Amino acid sequence: MSPKTPHTGVSTSRERVGTAAAAARRVLAVGPSGLFTDIDGTLSPIVAVPEAAAVPEPIKLALATLAERLDLVAAVTGRSVEEARGMVGLDRVAYVGNHGFERSSGGCVVVHPDAEPYVPLIAETLRTIAEEVQAPGIIFENKGVTASVHFRQTGDPETVRATLLDAIAGGPHAGELRILEGRFVLNLLPRLRLDKGYAVEELAAERGLRGAIFIGDDVTDLHAFKALTRLHQSHGLATLSIAVLSPESPSELVGATDLALQSVAEVGALLAALAVDPFSGDD
Ligand SMILES: [Mg+2]
Numbered sequence: 001m002s003p004k005t006p007h008t009g010v011s012t013s014r015e016r017v018g019t020a021a022a023a024a025r026r027v028l029a030v031g032p033s034g035l036f037t038d039i040d041g042t043l044s045p046i047v048a049v050p051e052a053a054a055v056p057e058p059i060k061l062a063l064a065t066l067a068e069r070l071d072l073v074a075a076v077t078g079r080s081v082e083e084a085r086g087m088v089g090l091d092r093v094a095y096v097g098n099h100g101f102e103r104s105s106g107g108c109v110v111v112h113p114d115a116e117p118y119v120p121l122i123a124e125t126l127r128t129i130a131e132e133v134q135a136p137g138i139i140f141e142n143k144g145v146t147a148s149v150h151f152r153q154t155g156d157p158e159t160v161r162a163t164l165l166d167a168i169a170g171g172p173h174a175g176e177l178r179i180l181e182g183r184f185v186l187n188l189l190p191r192l193r194l195d196k197g198y199a200v201e202e203l204a205a206e207r208g209l210r211g212a213i214f215i216g217d218d219v220t221d222l223h224a225f226k227a228l229t230r231l232h233q234s235h236g237l238a239t240l241s242i243a244v245l246s247p248e249s250p251s252e253l254v255g256a257t258d259l260a261l262q263s264v265a266e267v268g269a270l271l272a273a274l275a276v277d278p279f280s281g282d283d
Pocket of ligand 1: 218
């Protein structure tokens, strides 16, 4: 769908899911087609501690059915591929982890070769800022080729965020890394032209997709939404971008997508409807 239209927000949950399902079927009917989805805040409700996040069983069941019937179902996340696979738990799903810096391939994890040299730089930077910024509730997570610092649980998230940004800017390798901000999280990434959008475009090309859907909830998903726009405008793919909104949603999300759902539960209802019939429907 294009161009982007404003989301009025006056519909009921049932109407939003019905509209999204109808639009999704129109895209998936253009085979080969794929469903790309973020995980946290999209398939799994946001929780205080990242390790406690889980994908509800009904969503896993719907994804399992869709992975059988569609040419591609891919989970595209800032988490590592291992973590993503652990949360979704489906072998037939493709996993793109670490914001596009690694992906699953035949049961293995393949790190993008350009990103490999950044592993020690990420580790050293994380060690340095962990020594410098100490706040109760802060979580430093080394994910190999990227790192995340979660500050949702700190007493004063805005101050902690500002202190972290200063520490990263003054830390080692600042010029070789970039920061990608999410919901109460700062992600440290190699300064390379790789992101969720690049990964979506790469997978869509590899699989020869003619239809593609992306569902996501955060600023890190904006790259993927833009990638769908490029795939539509430059390569003629049928595409649908769906935002999952919450009180924490970044404002850019609405203008960057075709449709919006209001919760992970609505994503679950959409996936369940598509699992019953991904390609056609009278709604
Ligand atoms: Mg997310």
